[in-house]
Amino acid sequence: MKAEIISTGTELLLGKTLNTSVFYLTGQLSGMGIEVLFHTTVGDNKDRFLGVLRQALDRSGLIFLTGGLGPTADDLTKEITSFVLDLNMNFNQQSMDSIQRFFFTKHELPPGSEKQAFFPEGSKILPNDFGTAPGAMIQKDGKYCVFLPGPPAEMKPMFDHYVLPEILKITKDHARMHVRILKVFGLGESELERKLPDLMKQSSPFLTLIDKHTYMDLRISVRDRDETAALTALGQTEKVIRQRLGNHIFGIDEETHSQVVGGLLRQEKLTLATAESCSGGLLGGRITAEAGSSDYYLGGIVSYANSAKEGMLGVKTGSLMTFGAVSEEVAKEMADGARKVLSADLGLSITGIAGPGGGTEDKPVGLVYLALADAHGVRAERKLFSGNRESIRNMVVETALHMLRLYLLDRQ
Amino acid sequence: MKAEIISTGTELLLGKTLNTSVFYLTGQLSGMGIEVLFHTTVGDNKDRFLGVLRQALDRSGLIFLTGGLGPTADDLTKEITSFVLDLNMNFNQQSMDSIQRFFFTKHELPPGSEKQAFFPEGSKILPNDFGTAPGAMIQKDGKYCVFLPGPPAEMKPMFDHYVLPEILKITKDHARMHVRILKVFGLGESELERKLPDLMKQSSPFLTLIDKHTYMDLRISVRDRDETAALTALGQTEKVIRQRLGNHIFGIDEETHSQVVGGLLRQEKLTLATAESCSGGLLGGRITAEAGSSDYYLGGIVSYANSAKEGMLGVKTGSLMTFGAVSEEVAKEMADGARKVLSADLGLSITGIAGPGGGTEDKPVGLVYLALADAHGVRAERKLFSGNRESIRNMVVETALHMLRLYLLDRQ
Structure with a gap:
């Protein structure tokens, strides 16, 4: 399944905010065997956002949209998506109740709060346990759009608790990606390519080299529905690499x-x-x-x-x-x-x-x-x-x- | 002047690398008064990269491309750009000499090193003082493409020393952004908002808070064609902030x-x-x-x-x-x-x-x-x-x- 991520928010285009959400989402999706083909960042601008979303719907099956779910007039993610997908916006009382609960200590709701309780019809609403803007997930014509809040502190738990189980349902019949990372010291990118020319060329297990400045990550990945077969293939490739690189390999996966x-x-x-x-x-x-x-x-x-x-x-x-x-x-x-x-x-x-x-x-x-x-x-x-x-x-x-x-x- | 940034590198789409380069570039460009409209990340894939570059050339005047300048067959940024712009690739002996100097302690150059000394014809070559891949800047039909290396440790000094002066020439008649950053220790975001409520609300000079984990960056910016007026406004705001925050301010701009x-x-x-x-x-x-x-x-x-x-x-x-x-x-x-x-x-x-x-x-x-x-x-x-x-x-x-x-x- 091919995915892409659209981040909206003018602050991202002013260089004020480091986009850690896209990093987190990509890592999670990639670990689930979902190939992320593009990241796009676009400001809170109606026309540019519309263009980016239409392009994404043309080329990918699973689109993650972060940001633009807030109460202000700038926040347009749900509104523009409903327009592009030709869906009405419906009010959801349950979401309104939880927004009200979030502000229980204050006398009145901030202006625009009601806007956060409107969703494109047919949405599965994703609760926000750490903020006011709920997320949502919508499917139309075999394409999925997932709306997530911009702040990582709200986005990550929403993804982990409410989105991940849904994605697993969608992808359960698909081949999963299995990954092993060998950490290599003392050999650069081109030296590794010279020592592993055959493995670098093959498509499965697939090898990627990532320069970590003081060492290299050698990432071996296999996409297979059969976990045992995948792990066997990973193990065999690892063995060949270890024979050729010897003690240059200092660790595996997250080891330091x-x-x-x-x-x-x-x-x-x-x-x-x-x-x-x-x-x-x-x-x-x-x-x-x-x-x-x-x-x-x-x-x-x-x-x-x-x-x-x-x-x-x-x-x-x-x-x-x-x-x-x-x-x-x-x-x-x-x-x-x-x-x-x-x-x-x-x-x-x-x-x-x-x-x-x-x-x-x-x-x-x-x-x-x-x-x-x-x-x-x-x-x-x-x-x-x-x-x-x-x-x-x-x-x-x-x-x-x-x-x-x-x-x-x-x-x- | 409208700009956009294209980051290439499959590692970015695997969630293995946090894209700090795009954050840095956006902040720098935005500080110079250049509006960044899009960020796009695309893997080391010829067709997808081609599509992204063509789209960028259609809609923006200044395109920054990071990554894909290395010696391996995956590294295609210059090659694809020369194809899209219909330019030949020319060999540059001076770049080859400095690549050779970089490897002076080794007996032979890594394979593919020569590839790094080829550039689209008419390129202004940007030296890489911290790595082997030189950057380049090319203009065609009023559009600029700037090639920068992927690793931030190479990209940032190349941008600061070689690209920034060129960009200033291009944009010299525009209102410039003037920025001063005060480094604050011991006060968090909400404490700063409480101490500076009036300044946080005003639109010029504009204040932004950036959480650097162990301290805060308090960014003051003014956009003005008149440099003296801008610096005066910055100085006055800085003075007010210093009166309120005292010794919590430990430095300015790039000071550590x-x-x-x-x-x-x-x-x-x-x-x-x-x-x-x-x-x-x-x-x-x-x-x-x-x-x-x-x-x-x-x-x-x-x-x-x-x-x-x-x-x-x-x-x-x-x-x-x-x-x-x-x-x-x-x-x-x-x-x-x-x-x-x-x-x-x-x-x-x-x-x-x-x-x-x-x-x-x-x-x-x-x-x-x-x-x-x-x-x-x-x-x-x-x-x-x-x-x-x-x-x-x-x-x-x-x-x-x-x-x-x-x-x-x-x-x-």
Whole structure:
């Protein structure tokens, strides 16, 4: 079933409101196997809205309309739809009662409230549990229109509680979409296409690459009425991809890098300490984004100044003088220092030049050393990242998590 | 001048990516007095994209296209536009050189890279300072098409540096929109409406409130052909708002909280150290987001485990036993400990319960103590935040910056 979403509201065309509703709806519909072909945003303008709606009815079977259900003269969604579908507008007393209940604390209803209780004839009315404007769903000539309120706080619960069950009825005989996402670190879009040329070309399971800046989402989808067949196909494709990408895959579906690393630390019963320079605490921040991270993360040192590297981590003055703060030696001493000073099993360190200033010919902006220390020794890696300060800092944190993950997998 | 925006990318129609680019572009264009009539999102599908582009060229003079500039066979924006406008695709050596420079550390270019150096004939090429895909701007028969990369981190700087000046040339005889944004911490939407009822009602200067989760943007806009008159009106409204909101306003336009605090530390010639528990390094991460923060930020301790609080910050075992890790006493000892151990002028600490677990009746999830130490003493604050782990952690970092800013303003 093909769907499209029409968002109305001049505020969306002034750049005042980020359209999170369309994002939510698309994700929900796509997860149900409904293909969303278009999003269109149009202002509270009669002629333009009319044009957009007619076009949508021409090309899609299921049309979601958000916004334009309010009490003001600007709010025209139901009125224009009834005009286009050639339906009368009928008054619904039950809706009027619940609008009145919503305002029970006030003496009088805001002007125009009655307007919200009128619907195109034949509508299934969708209650609004968090606002005054009810939604509605209407079918004519095999096409469905679903009216939803603009504010996400009203739209989302209405969709979840009242629309979703109706959509499931409509689509129950259709093939559902089954999806698995593999999270990939260290390979870009074109490298993935080179490693998976056959899979990228096939139509089922269908592969999509989504650039998440510091990693890639590799989305495998199968549309099938038979759930077992779909899951088998997903599993087989996943297996082939895992053989080719190996440890570049760090997680699946909603997993995060810090969650996976945390799980491995917990399994291995190891504790971790961090020492950060250019990332300024972001690595600790990422690791502690996971609830329960106190099981394995003891803490860290943000040794931004050289005096902090010496004083708190025991980095040797000689190393700083001879090799500089951004060097393999200092990274190693930082990692080992963090491990010792926090009495942790492992120490993980980052030192680099995030820019935009501070680069030299020998040590350009983007140069970073990472090190990982355990009781037996310290290993270090040198990386050169491109991008701005923010993207360099984000990439180095992701790379530190990757380095730690590979170390933990090696132990297993 | 009427504009519209076309976003291409199947990921947008899978609900995997929130379209922040369209929000940014719309706000910028609307601020320049350009009316944006439609947003359309369409997948990487040749026929549907062709239909959407033809329709846009029929009804608008200025068309922004984001996405579809990459190296893969899916990326079709320039190719389809040149087909629709009946233009040849020409190779541009200068763009090829900069793509090659972007990959200078690698031995070979990813396949398809050459494709990114082809443009419809007559294009003005827009350099991409943060990625490989250059943008372009083309005019034919009085209509403009602007090609921008999909990732916001590449799109925004390209728009700001290369597109905006061109648009200003096109629109130079129109009434321009002049905008000033006041950044407000600690007051919500309804509190702001209550404090500014008269200003919220007036149509010029026009006020908009935008909820940025941890703070609010208060956007003041004036549309006027006369720049001096517009700036005077903006200045007068700003003055009234500042009188009413006082220190709740932490910055203006693109300023960030960490940038403002950094500027004050630099002015006052003070150095800072941090001690973080539940925020796990996010405060250090925020402070060091500013280039040059090493001028005033010496470093910090992420004392996630109690042993780290004792060992690294000198928090007393007795305080931890008697009052618990989340207490005013421990916050104060952490702040003072950080200050001393890093030999900084100021110490700023955070200890709290970010949840979802770990709350009790006495100390619920969201309870946070912050403390600020200088040579003369330590002050602490108790806060109770609502929301999930992520929003609690973000709010506490913002609150710490606010606390430090008020302290620094008091000294002036």
